[in-house]
Amino acid sequence: MIQRQKGCNDIYGMEAKVWKYVDQVIDALMEKYNYNYIRTPIFEASELFHRGVGETTDIVTKESYDFVDKGGRNITLRPEGTAGVVRSFIENKMYGDPNQPVKVYYNGTMYRYERPQSGRDRELTQFGMEVLGSDDPLCDVEVISLAFNLYKMLGLKEIKVNINSLGDNESRKAYREALVKYFKPHINDLCEDCKERLEKNPLRILDCKVDQDNKLLKNAPKVLDYLNEDSMARFKKVQEYLDILQINYEVNPNIVRGLDYYNHTVFEIEAKVEGFGANNVLGGGGRYNGLVSQLGGPETPCVGFASGIGRLVKALELEKVKLPIIDSVDLFLMYVNEEEKKYALYLAQELRMAGFIVETEYTGRSLKAQFKQADRLKAKFTCVLNSEDLNNNEVKIKNNKTKEEDIISLDVLLYYLDEQLGTDSDMNDDCGDDCCCEDGCECDCHDGEKCSCHHEEE
RNA sequence: GCGCCGUUGGUGAAGUGGUUAACACGCUAGUUUGUGGCACUAGUAUGCAUGAGUUCGAUCCUCAUACGACGCCCCA
Secondary structure, eight states, X not given: XXXXXXXXXXXXXXXXXXXXXXXXXXXXXXXXXXXXXOOOOSEEEHHHHHSSSOSSSSHHHHSSOEEEOTTSOEXXXXXXXXXXXXXXHHHTTGGGOSSOSEEEEEEEEEEOOOOOBTTBOSEEEEEXXXXXXXXXXXXXXXXXXXXXXXXXXXXXXXXXXXXXXXXXXXXXXXXXXXXXXXXXXXXXXXXXXXXXXXXXOGGXXXXXXXXXXXXXXXXXOOGGGGOOHHHHHHHHHHHHHHHXXXXXXXXXXXXXXXXXXXXXXXXXXXXXXXXXXXXOEEEEEEEOTTHHHHTTSOOOOEEEEEEEHHHHHHXXXXXXXXOXXXXXXXXXXXXXXXXXXXXXXXXXXXXXXXXOOEEEOOSOOOXXXXXXXXXXXXXXXXXXXXXXXXXXXXXXXXXXXXXXXXEEEGGGHXXXXXXXXXXXXXXXXXXXXXXXXXXXXXXXXXXXXXOSSOOOOO
């Protein structure tokens, strides 16, 4: 059997509906903030990702999907969204657009050659947004708040925004040097990994899991002490603006983004969800004022954010967030003989084109089995087509909740369904708090009345 | 790249070096000759991830590979 590739997922069934819903919410919210959708290629010249990232990490060497195509080009499957957007910004001369800053968002698959674990796959889907062409802290805050509000809208209860500032390049460099100078004499007190980090990425020592309680870390120089006056003022502004929006945030000096191109504001948003595993950061971002020029464009200050949809969906599932997802059909058409089948075929089309969700029988099951199928599909109404009724231009429609059956003239069937489904719109609601059911029960009882399932009271 | 655990039917799973691989759910059909959700009955894996080895014989032992889960490194 051919199986899917390591670290890749098939998304289908109910989970796919959740993804679809999340996508819709993203689209809707981005529209309100006036971010324009942008689609860039899934693969790019390797150079695009390998430049600008910096030499400090394993990313370039180990963790990207690189290959040489038939024309001998070095290609990389995009591991993230920002580089492609920036390339597009430059190539299409968006910096010349009178409408500045350029605000865009994307939503697509990314590829990273990593060992899969909880919250981490080789193919992942991320959405993200970028504001290119403004250095105003207002933009930093807009991006943070947009992400924050999106998570809130979807129904996540506890989300935490961690922010930090790396300062401008000058501050950043000074701080890095200070850290190396501070840790170097004590290198033997650090864990093996941290010894490596000292050379490669000293900022990462600060959130080392092993050395977390080491006094050395507590007394280490703090980034914020190394910010110059301008950088500090800028960071204060960001906080002031966040306060206005009542975003719950925390200044966390250990937030260090992995890439070299970040400066000033960096942030991460984590979900506090039980059982979420080691990777509980939904998304992160920051300001990258140097990247556009580094990739050959004009000096352009930018800020952006990216978030993994897989993790987001996982968080929603773990928190059992109720989403307005349609998982039922309006009407199930049943039939037995060929004549009725033909009418079912015809009627299904008519009703679907009129806007109803209609299902019928496809596998020649017995009538009894068709009723079971209707229940599985959570059909709100069922209809057993009967040759005799059809000859009288009538049809029997049964409300699957009340079990009441009406004989309806085919001429008014559309109006009947419209009325029934319209006025009884709460039919598919889950039972309220009064219900006897335990959490997670998937019974069809409504509003605590006449619950059809019978849990033993413990 | 490293570590640890795992892989039995549509699903949850039990199990043993030796002719028929429990049990449950689900599904299909019948009892009920066109109105179900209950009950009862019957059916439902030439098969225990793949390959090799040990053995008279392996789903069960050994090794390798693949994949899954979790963690480390790294995290765009």
